[in-house]
Structure formats: structure tokens, C-alpha cells
Amino acid sequence: MMQVVILAGGMGTRLREITGDLPKPLAPIAGSTLLGRQLDLIAASSLTDVVILSGYRADLIADYCGDGSKWGLSVRCIAEAQPRGTAGAVLDALDALQDTFIVMYGDVVLDVDLDRLVDAHRTHATSGTILVHPNDHPFDSDIVEVDAEGMVTRIRGYPHPEGEDLPNLVNAGLYVLERRGLAELTGLPPKPDFGKHVFAAMLDQGASLYGYRSPEYIKDAGTPERLAKTGRDIASGKVSALSLRSKAPAIFLDRDGVLNREVGLISRPENLELYPGVGETVARINRSxxxxxxxxxxxxxxxxxxTVEELGRIHARLDTLLARDHAYVDALYYCxxxxxxxxxxxxxxxxxxxxxxxxxxxxxxxxxxELQIDLGRSWLIGDTTTDMELARRCGLQFILVETGHGGRDGRFPGASTLTARDLSEAVDIILGPRAAEARAN
Ligand SMILES: [Zn+2]
Structure with missing residues (x-):
């Protein structure tokens, strides 16, 4: 049995100019509310049992949800006796929860394939699964370090030391947790937070956590600016387009000679240097x-x-250089x-x-x-005939850039029909020129 627990206790002080005295989860968005959209998402999965942990104006939350039948769900509201932080509310309600449950924050906009998340949790059989993703502001986010199998090795809370390379993998605030793993935890503060206290304690006390990496949309909507931005993303179709519930196109990127200067084999982070403008260009892909x-x-x-660890540091360097322009790649695969x-x-x-x-x-x-990619609508940008041949074998549309080898490696026959001066011009070909994009926004 599997449940969804929604943390809906927040007062929404920062949203007061929009919500008045409504609790944050009832903030209006895209013709619904934050909470209403979450119940819609759960209803679209195979999950049916929802517990809402409320606090501030619990009466309004209970009135809004009723018994959940409006969504085809079974919804129960539990009002906390006193504010105990996000994890505190879950710990206090443990006796009312099932053995395994998803934890969702009531003030986020998300479109995540919940069944897929649950499957990944079951497959890895851990005490908990954290949805992790790269974001456009890793420097002020909690970084989750994972090993090659995706198991969490460490959580690095911000602020981060100046000048340190950070792998851009961030706690997105969506979890699958085992009740038993939480019940056994000791040494937590009175108002524990999942990211800051609970997961660190679990790792310290020998529990295993899986980092479920996802390119799906999940963003905090807890300020007027974020509420407006996430509302625009819903309206433009971006929120649903990124979901793993359906296939999406991708832009595949070669690394050396496309993103960073071609200097032969790179075995140290300091040898990785981005071409000018690459961060801004990757950020444009992120906005698409x-x-x-x-x-x-x-x-x-x-x-x-x-070693694999050293290559990890090189890619942390890549993440860090991209993040300076608020850019990231959803995933990196290497041979x-x-x-x-x-x-x-x-x-x-x-x-x-x-x-x-x-x-x-x-x-x-x-x-x-792994990323539900529609190859027929996808592109590959590369600087060699090897990439051109890869695109041909996979049915990807190909753009050859003049940076790096510029197609002069001569390994595979054939001519590319599309060439671009650099990554920025290649992305113009796919997304349209930058000026047009600026007008569209
Ligand atoms: Zn290989």
C-alpha cells in the first residue's frame, strides 16, 4: 500500500498579497489552486490514498478537499497540534501513515510521473528516495551527492564554500519514504527539516537513500514572483511537456569541441574551459x-x-561553469x-x-x-564525423559545429547538411533566433 502525504501547514506569509488569509496550498494558479493541481496529478497516477497534513487555516483546507471524491481520491486531513517543521509534521503523524508514502510539499508546482518514481523506489529497496535534479541556482541549494548507482553518499547544505566546484544535483523536495526508517531515527532537533536534518541523520545512522534523477518540472511557488512564473510555465505547456508521463524531444550535445575547448583528452578539471557564450546558450535550451x-x-x-571519481570532478567543473550562467544539462552519459x-x-x-x-x-x-526521449524529434550537435554517424544511426537531426574538430576528423564518410559556426548558432537553428525567443517570452 502506498500513500501520498501533502505538507500543507504553511501560512504563506510571503504570498499574503495574493492569497489574503488563505493557506499557501490554496493559492490560485492557472484556473485551479496549488493543492488542486497536486490532487489532479495524484488522480492521474495509480495512487488513490492522500493524507494532508495541515496547520494554518486547516478548516479551509478540509473544506476545499472534502473526502477527495471530487478527484476520485480518498483524502484525509490531519491538523497538526503545533508547528513542528516539515519533517516534524510527518513524524508526528507517523502512526496514521502507511508503511510507504510519498511526501509532497503543498507549495510547489510539479508534473512528475509518480508511478515511475514509486517503481524506482521499490526497485532500489531503500529507506528513502529523493527526487534530485539539476537546477539554475545550485549555489544556493542543498546539493545531493550520489555514487555511480545513484545511491546518496552525502548531502551538502548551502551555503557552499566559495570557489568550490559543485555537481549540480539538487534536492527537489519530493520523496518516497519508509515509515520504519523514520520511526527509528534519533537525535533530531525539535523542528526538523527533511533536507537539513532527517536525511543527514538517516545516512549517519546507516539508512540507504536513493537519488532519483528526473528532468521533470518541480518548482517552489511560494513567493508572488514564483507563483507568477510557474503559472506562466503551466500556461505555455512547459510544465506538462517536461513530464516523464509522455515523451519529449532532446538536444544531444557532444562535450569536447562543442561545450568546452578541444584540447585533446581531458584528465583534470582545470583543463576544461567553456567556449564563450556556451552557458547562455545551454540556458536557452533549459528555457525550452x-x-x-x-x-x-x-x-x-x-x-x-x-578514475571515475576524477571524471566526476571534471563534470562538477562543467556543472559549475554552466551554473554561473544559470544553465545545466539534464543528464550526461559517457562511455x-x-x-x-x-x-x-x-x-x-x-x-x-x-x-x-x-x-x-x-x-x-x-x-x-531513461528520459522518455522522442528521438524522431531530437537533435545532436557535434564537431566530428563520429557524431554525424551517431546521429544517422539513431535517426537524430544533426548539426555540425565549426568549433573543435569542425568535422575535419575524417573518420566517417558523408556530409552534414546543416552546419553552424558554434553552439549558439546551432541552437538558433533548432529554437529559432534569440531575438524571436525574446519576443515570445
Ligand atoms: Zn562504451
């Missing part, structure tokens, strides 16, 4: 309804030039393999003919599966 996915061959791993054996220092078990080294299709097909 295209997913953004980097696919890159990194034989440095098989050659023994750097660590290399076919030719017999070099000193190599990692022998990675030396074979894999199915992911470009132009093999493995990375693109894995991304398409």
Missing part, C-alpha cells in the same frame, strides 16, 4: 521544452589517465571504454568493443529509455 543531454566518449577512464588493448597503465576490463562508444548507439538509446 527540449531536454538537454551530453553524450561523450571518455576513453581516459580505460586508458587509466583518470568509459576503449577498444585497443596493450598500453601501460590501462584498465584491462574496460578495453573492449562496447556498444556505447560513439558512433555506437548505446548512450543515446539509454538516455532515450
Amino acid at each position: 521544452t527540449f531536454r538537454s543531454v551530453v553524450v561523450t566518449n571518455q576513453p581516459v577512464i580505460a586508458r587509466g589517465d583518470c 568509459p571504454h576503449h577498444p585497443d588493448k596493450g598500453f601501460p597503465g590501462e584498465v584491462a576490463h574496460l578495453k573492449f568493443e562496447c556498444d556505447c562508444r560513439k558512433p555506437a548507439t548505446g548512450l543515446v538509446l539509454q538516455a532515450a529509455e
Whole structure:
């Protein structure tokens, strides 16, 4: 059995100019309310049992939801006796909850495939699953570090040390939790917060947490500006377009020679330098309804030039440089393999003919599966004939950029019909020129 718990206790002080004395979850948006949209989303999943933890004006929340039958759901409201913080409200209500439940904040706009999230939680059989995503302001967000299998290794609360590279993976505020894992926790403060206290305590006390990475829309709407922005995103169709409930197109990006200067194999973070304007251009992709996915061959791993951990630091550098322009990539897939054996220092078990080294299709097909990508409406931007060949094999539209190798590598035959000076011009071809985009906004 599985339940959804909505945290609806917030007063909404910052929204008062819009909501008057309404509690925050009842803030009006796109012809509904924040809470109404969440109940619509739950109704679209296989989940039917909802518990709303209310506080401020609990009477209004209860009146609004009734028994949930309006949504085809079973809704029960529990008013907290005293404000105890977001996690405190859940801990106080544990006896009324089922063994496994989703926790959703009542002041966010989201369109997440909840069944898919629940499946991932069940597959990994952890005490908790945190939906994680890159965002456009990681420097003032809680960063979630995960290992190669997606298991959470550490949560780094902000503020972050000046000048440190940060992997852009942020706690999005949507969880699947096991009641037993929470009941056993000790040493929490009186008003615990999930991000700041509960997950850290779980990791300290040996519980396992899975970081479920998703490109879906989930944003706080708790200020008048954010409420207006999320309302516009609903109206433009962006919120639903990014959901994993349906397929979306992607812009696949090669790394070296497209995003960052081609300087040969990169085995240290300081050797990664973005071309001018790349951050702004990737931010334009982020504002569109295209997913953004980097696919890159990194034989440095098989050659023994750097470890997977060191490659992680190089990609934290990439994330950090992009984040300076409020840009991010939804996902990055790399091939660590290399076919030719017999070099000193190599990692022998990675030396074979894999199915992911470009132009093999493995990375693109894995991304398409994991991110619900419609390849027929997607693009690849690259600087080599290897990328051109990859696009041909996957049925992607291809744009060759003149940066990096500029198509002069001569590995595969064929000519690209579309060329662009650089990434920015390539994205103009796909999204339309920047001036037109500015008018559309
Ligand atoms: Zn490979």
C-alpha cells in the first residue's frame, strides 16, 4: 500500500498579497489552486490514498478537499497540534501513515510521473528516495551527492564554500519514504527539516537513500514572483511537456569541441574551459521544452589517465561553469571504454568493443529509455564525423559545429547538411533566433 502525504501547514506569509488569509496550498494558479493541481496529478497516477497534513487555516483546507471524491481520491486531513517543521509534521503523524508514502510539499508546482518514481523506489529497496535534479541556482541549494548507482553518499547544505566546484544535483523536495526508517531515527532537533536534518541523520545512522534523477518540472511557488512564473510555465505547456508521463524531444550535445575547448583528452578539471557564450546558450535550451543531454566518449577512464571519481570532478567543473550562467544539462552519459588493448597503465576490463562508444548507439538509446526521449524529434550537435554517424544511426537531426574538430576528423564518410559556426548558432537553428525567443517570452 502506498500513500501520498501533502505538507500543507504553511501560512504563506510571503504570498499574503495574493492569497489574503488563505493557506499557501490554496493559492490560485492557472484556473485551479496549488493543492488542486497536486490532487489532479495524484488522480492521474495509480495512487488513490492522500493524507494532508495541515496547520494554518486547516478548516479551509478540509473544506476545499472534502473526502477527495471530487478527484476520485480518498483524502484525509490531519491538523497538526503545533508547528513542528516539515519533517516534524510527518513524524508526528507517523502512526496514521502507511508503511510507504510519498511526501509532497503543498507549495510547489510539479508534473512528475509518480508511478515511475514509486517503481524506482521499490526497485532500489531503500529507506528513502529523493527526487534530485539539476537546477539554475545550485549555489544556493542543498546539493545531493550520489555514487555511480545513484545511491546518496552525502548531502551538502548551502551555503557552499566559495570557489568550490559543485555537481549540480539538487534536492527537489519530493520523496518516497519508509515509515520504519523514520520511526527509528534519533537525535533530531525539535523542528526538523527533511533536507537539513532527517536525511543527514538517516545516512549517519546507516539508512540507504536513493537519488532519483528526473528532468521533470518541480518548482517552489511560494513567493508572488514564483507563483507568477510557474503559472506562466503551466500556461505555455512547459510544465506538462517536461513530464516523464509522455515523451519529449532532446538536444544531444557532444562535450569536447562543442561545450568546452578541444584540447585533446581531458584528465583534470582545470583543463576544461567553456567556449564563450556556451552557458547562455545551454540556458536557452533549459528555457525550452527540449531536454538537454551530453553524450561523450571518455576513453581516459580505460586508458587509466583518470578514475571515475576524477571524471566526476571534471563534470562538477562543467556543472559549475554552466551554473554561473544559470544553465545545466539534464543528464550526461559517457562511455568509459576503449577498444585497443596493450598500453601501460590501462584498465584491462574496460578495453573492449562496447556498444556505447560513439558512433555506437548505446548512450543515446539509454538516455532515450531513461528520459522518455522522442528521438524522431531530437537533435545532436557535434564537431566530428563520429557524431554525424551517431546521429544517422539513431535517426537524430544533426548539426555540425565549426568549433573543435569542425568535422575535419575524417573518420566517417558523408556530409552534414546543416552546419553552424558554434553552439549558439546551432541552437538558433533548432529554437529559432534569440531575438524571436525574446519576443515570445
Ligand atoms: Zn562504451
